[in-house]
Amino acid sequence: MRPTATPATPAVLDLRLVRSFMAVARHGSVTAAADSLGLTQPALSQHLRAFAHSLGVPLFGRVGRRLELTDAGRQLVLSLEPVLDQLEQVIAAAASPRGAVEGTLRVGAIHTYLSALVMPAAQALLDAHPALDVQVFEFAAGEVDRALLDGQIDLGLAFAREAPKRIALVPLFSETLALIAAAGKLPEAPGGITLAQLATLPLALLPERFAMRRQIDAAAQAGGYSLRPRLEGPSVEALLRAVPGGRLFTIASPLALHIAGTRRNAGLAGLAHAPVAHPGFTRTAALHRRRGRPDSAAATAFIAALGEVIGAAAAGGYLTPA
Template sequence: RLLRSFLSVARTGSLTRAAQAVHVTQPALSQQMRELAGLMGVPLLDRVGRGVELTPAGQELFLSLEPLLGDLELALSAISERSLEIRGTLRIGAIGTYARALVVPSVSRLLASHSQLRVQVEELTAAQIDSALQDNRIDVGLAFSDLSRADISQCQLFEETLSLISRSEHSTTSGNVRLEDVASQPLALLNRTFTMRRQIDTVFRAEHLLLDVRLELANVDSLLSVAQSSDLAVITSGLGVRDPGSLLIRPILHDALKRTAALRWRRGRSPSAAVNVWRNLLAEQIQQTPGIRPVAAP
């Protein structure tokens, strides 16, 4: 403190300006200079008119101190910046569609700004994500909103509507489609181990409509490949479509075929700096992605 105050006096040649620079009163600064001179055992300043000049001893001290304190300030600044730098490993689990459409683009932006960070992304089912969170195999998951587990916390991010997807030339209509129209078409669907399939079955069963399911598959990529190469339509998230020009995406008109996505983590675990920064980038990615509606923060 005394040395910083002395440097300020030496640079400005004025107790008044130096006091303002170091944010103390002028009497307090004068007392500091007397204290420093007492510790050194020699006078450091001479009064000249309304200002001050360095004595030979003061000049010698100034020339010795200035580069040393400058280096110290640079070192402290560098340490402070490194303490804010995000490093380590961020482990993310996400259902396949969300991983490809949202997680990978946002993680790419994260890594571009934080060279010391490493990220692991796993494509998992919703149930596998919760299990991995509980076993501490991932730090955060992106899956469907589910408030049934007391050991998992979540933050809802966006809402989407499941869509009927088919080759463009096999339909003359666009826009929304009714349940009755869906039931009249031959379909390929995910198998019944998937939450999405169980959601679809529940809705159509409640409306007493029988689906014409010709093919069951185990991943969304295969489902969309069938839609592109056959006469079968599929029901899935429009987020999975990588080439929208070749497929017709028609949201299905039914509230129960909407689903809400949430960021999920183990209850009681504080999010890391990496999670917080990635979460902001993910929110920006969601805002830029057509076909989904961001959920307002509570």
Template structure:
């Protein structure tokens, strides 16, 4: 049995389609089919029921998914453990970050880390919180930067700071001089928000949407673009404090009623090996938090 056969099997099991799996694996369909047949022959049982191009896992296949996944995870952890023997001289670090913190917390942390450890190749992905959690669990990310979430088996979160929802307007906006705003103040505003795929937007909708049912005139993935537009127009946007950029034409006003708070956090796997590089990058993130004068939690 070869490692590639396990990887091929898991990809086909995930997609339930040989042609698409072969394309994503960058091999021919015939090669993939041959490798799967060899694996089934070695195991002595069919792993898939084939119906045309569509295939489904058999009972044996469903059972084998767990064993194959664990085997590959254990081997990957072994590789990472051996990689750590070289200290921080070389290697790769994969980090997933929610959009909220990509611009506000990461730039200085990345610069400081890469200056200290130039041999570590840093791969940063901007992802929704749910994807970060899933990929940390799977092992395709070494570390996540998101926020505390409901208890998830296999994950642990390390709190960094708490942050409130903030209304952002330009310095010339009628609400610019307010010390705080009530939800009812939002009813007459033209509001830009993040897209609905993001957990931040889902929290906003859950707690505040009743105040501005018809006021959302724009949805954006880019928090930076949103804030630049607000600074130059009569638009308003709602973000958590950690995402606010230091733009001179912006005014940040706490939303006092209802007050919505969440806690930024590092996301770790409870079961997988933690790279020394991941631990060091976490240190740089905490330094970046401290420099932003957020109240770091212990």
């Protein structure tokens, strides 16, 4: 007689259920995991119930509003991660056996890097490889690694910061945040803008939920100053549009002006910038990728195109290549 499948020995492994389980394990929330997978919450909840039933053990317990892994769930995550990585490598190799630059490449980045670097690189890549499609996604800095782990994107571009052990960082360039103002309104600062000067200016900054704002506040406080913005805006582009009148100043990546220049926007063409002379205002950008997962031919081609765009931005004085 053939053995009968029991809840503890599922006859068929449904990879959709595995992917849903891993997403919830990483996010700790059905809502966030459903958003990352493009599923409805009821559908994802059904996946969790079906997966737990097929294994015959509870995988999550609820602590307040969060889902916490049980001991069995934690052990399953540790066991599944290397297996899923290997499976993705096999599928990626099979999808493009000849190393052709084709298929779909998915890239995620923070707003400024996406606009100034990723989009030009993607356009160059599409021109060179007609069989390739590119999908570009905007994320907050803390979301890029999660999107990589969830399988939403193939490559990410964000700050070089502490990352999960399954994420590898490749430094690309460093940049110093700059004071941006209408031409002729920048303070005299031969060696760069000082914290004392910033503390006297009416500033327009991003809200505290943004990593760049938190970096600015931490650097100012470390130097003994507190910066109180007169205006908070939802994006760097919105802040730049508040500056040309000469009443406000903003602090942002110099790449924001590189974007304005490439757009030939007359309203922003008269803006000038000067670096802030404090080590806390320098940051490093890195390519984020899944550790141990080889790049596809498309990813390799994109990285080369990105290097060309970074070189052009460096020539304009907007950044320093790593």
